[in-house]
Amino acid sequence: MSKVVIVGAGQAGSEAATHLRGQGFDGEITLIGAENVLPYQRPPLSKKYVIGDMRKERLYLKPESFYHENQIKLRLGLTVKKINRSKKRIETDSVTYEYDQLILTTGSSPNQFPGNFGKNLSGIYYIRNLDDADKLKEIFEPGKTALILGGGYIGLEGAAVARLKDLNVIVVEKSKRILNRVACEQTSNFFENFTKIIM
Structure with missing residues (x-):
């Protein structure tokens, strides 16, 4: 067989x-x-x-x-x-x-900070699996601040979810604009202005 x-x-x-x-x-x-x-x-x-x-x-x-x-x-x-x-x-x-x-079919793994650049600091979370999501559920409390690294679709999705839970949100993007790899400049500018208004 x-x-x-x-x-x-x-x-x-x-x-x-x-x-x-x-x-x-x-x-x-x-x-x-x-x-x-x-x-x-x-x-x-x-x-x-x-x-x-x-x-x-x-x-x-x-x-x-x-x-x-x-x-x-x-x-x-x-x-x-x-x-x-x-x-x-x-x-x-x-x-x-x-x-x-x-x-x-092992999938991918998130980019992580190198050891000498804060990898072992507390308060850094990645979301890849069920355990990661369960940890985030525990710490999502109104009034806390979430600093999200990455202004692509996933980062902005995370920002929107954090706002739904009444967290203060800061998005940091290394490119000059959000959605840099997936949207034209006009679309990026629209979403950046929109998020400033609602956040």
Whole structure:
């Protein structure tokens, strides 16, 4: 029996496993994720979820029963330590898996401050996963100030959410204008003036 191992139990990993079954693949599928939670959608983390308008269960892409019914082995809370491509073997912190085909759906990670530039300071938050969003939920209190680095879509989204929770917001952008990489100058100027008015 052919074995497929998918590393990364986010939306791409869950969809890859679902697609394989949907296309008639009848071999073994193992979906490995570092987080100890069902595959979930990330976009609402920085919006509806962090302000309390969405329950955690609504983030899940599919119920646990779906994976069981489709014979997709979920292996959550495991970090892949080593991939041996010549032996077609994956080592996690506790278990080794063999595969015939390997799919990597590990996503990206946020840019972080280097160690000598404030990486270890308290009060710095990144939002990448459910744990990050839960930490932000705890500290979003009216009257506090949020300094957001980055005036792109995600940074401005974060600013809007912080304002919904009555935080004071300062957005710092290294370019000469917000939305520099994704919008023309007129659009950037419109949103900059608009945000000054409402913030």
